[in-house]
Amino acid sequence: MKSLQLFTDKEITIKELAYNSSGLHKHNFFELIYVLDGSGIHNINSNRFAFSKGDVFLLTPDDEHTFEVNTPTKFCIVDFTKGFFVRNRRIDDTEAGVGKLYKQLEYIFHNHHNIKGSVISSSDRSIFKALIGQLIKEKNKRQFFDEIIIQDIIFLLLHFIARNIQENISIFSKRENPKSRVHEITAYIQQHIYDNELLKVSSIASHFGKSSDHLNRYFKDETGSTIKEYIIRYKLNLVKTRLKFSDLTISEIAGELNFTDESHLNKMFKGAFGKTARQYKNELKH
Template sequence: MEQIHDTFAIEIVDYSEWKERNRKNNFFELVYILNGKGLHRVNHIAYPYRKNGIFLLPAARCHMYVIEKKTRFLFLRFTASYFLPNPNETVDYSKWFNSLNFIIGNHDYLSGELIDNLDDRMQLKRLLDIILYEYQKKAGCSTFIIQNTLVSLIAIISRNIQDKKYRGHHFTDKKIAEILNFIDFNLLEPEKLTVGYLSQKFNISKNYFSEYFKRNTSQKFQDYLICSKLRIAGARAKFTDVSFQEIASELGFTDSSHLNRMMKKYTGKGMRETRKEIQNNRN
C-alpha cells in the first residue's frame, strides 16, 4: 500500500474471494464498492453490498466480506491525527473534528449501507474521485486538496447519520431537534453549550430553557450533555488508542479520574472495562 502520509492511505484491490487484511486499531476505514456484489459482515451481522455502496468502519470492528461477484474495493484509511493542526497551515479543521466526534459517538448508526440518499451517494462518489485523482497525481497541493475534500466527505456522512439517528422521532416542537443536533456537533466547544448561549441562539428564555429541554427530551440538560460526552469517550476507548487523559481533556473533564468516575456513574463500567470490551470481541 502506497502512502502519502503515515495517517492516511488509499488502496484499490480486486477480490474473487475475501482475504483477511491487516488493519491498525487507530484507523477509520471508508470502503467504496467500485464493482461487484456480496455480503458485508460486521460483528457477525450480514449486510448486502453492491456497486457504488459506501461503508465506514470504526477502528477495531470485526468484519469480513462474502463475495458473490468479483469485487473491486477502494479502501480509504485515516486517523483523526491526519488533521492535527500544522503551524504552517492557516486552515481551521475544528469543524471536521466535531463531525468526526459525532461519527465516533454514533457509530451504532454506521452498520450496513451508509448513504440512503441517492444525491448524497453521487456526491460522495465525485468527492472520492477527486481524492483518488490527487492521491495518484501527488502534486504540490495534493495533500491540501485531499484534506479539504475529506472534510466535505465526512460532513455528508455526518448528515446521513444524523438523519438515521432522528428518524422515527416525533418531537412535538421541531426546535428541540435543532438544539440536540447543535449540541451533538459542538461537544468540543464548551462555550457553545451553556444555557445562556443556547437560550439566546434558539430564542428561548434563559430561565425557561432547562424546563423546556426536560419537557421535550425527558432528560435534564446537564445529564444529556454528560451522556453525550460519555458516548464519545466510550467509543474513543473502544475504537482508538488515545489515552484516557487525552480523551478527558478533549471532552472537558478535569482529568482521567474524573472521566472514569462519570463513566462508572452513568454506564456502570469504567474506561478500562470499556476498552477491554472491544479487545474481548476480537479474541
C-alpha cells in the same frame, strides 16, 4: 479471525474480489470503503447488508466485517489511523492542523451505526463518485500539494457522511414522534459541545425560543434526563472516544471538554462507568 494494523496515518488502495468471501477480519483503524464496481453482501458485526456500485461504508476500529461478492467487485478503500487526526500535524509545513476537524467528525464515530448499510444518500452519489475519482488520481500521480488535497478530499467525504447521518436520525426521530424537538436540541448540544457559553441552558433555551425552565421540563419529560445530565453523559462518551482513538492525555481531554481538571473528569467518569478514565485507558492497552 484476522486483526489488521496500519503503519501509516492514511492509505488508499484499490482492491478486487473476484469470488467468494474476503474472510472475517477487524481493524484497529478507520476504513472508508467505496464500491467502484460489483455487488454482493457486506457483513458488518454479524449484520448483512446488500451492496452495489456507488455504495459507501464506514468502519471504525474493532468493527468486524467481511464481503461476499455476487459479481467481480472492485473497491476503493481509504484507511486512516488516529494519527490522521493529531492536532497541529503538518505536512511540509503546508497542512493545516486537523484537531478542529476531528471535533466536527466525532459525530460520525458516535452515530454511524444508526444508518443501516451504505452511509451516503442517493443525492450525494455523483459527488462521491467524482471525489473518489480525484482521490485515486492524486494517489497515482504525485504532484504539488497532493497530500493536502488528499486530506481535504477525505475530510469532505466524511462531512458528507456526517450530514447524511444527522439527516437520517432527524427523519427517524420525526417519524417516531412528529411533534418532538428533542433531536434538534441534542444536535445543537453535540454541535456546540466544546463551547461552555453556548451550552448554558439559558443559551439553548434562547436558541429555541423558550424559557430555561420550560425547556428543561420539556427535555426531561421527553428523555428522562435534564439537559445538564445529557451534556455530561455526551461529554463522557466523547472522553471514551478520545481515549480510544487519539493520543491525547487525560489532562488534555479534560481541558478540551471543559472539565475542571483531570481529577474532576476521573470522578465523573467513574460515576458513569464504574472506573476512572485512567483505568479505562489502561484497559485499552491490553
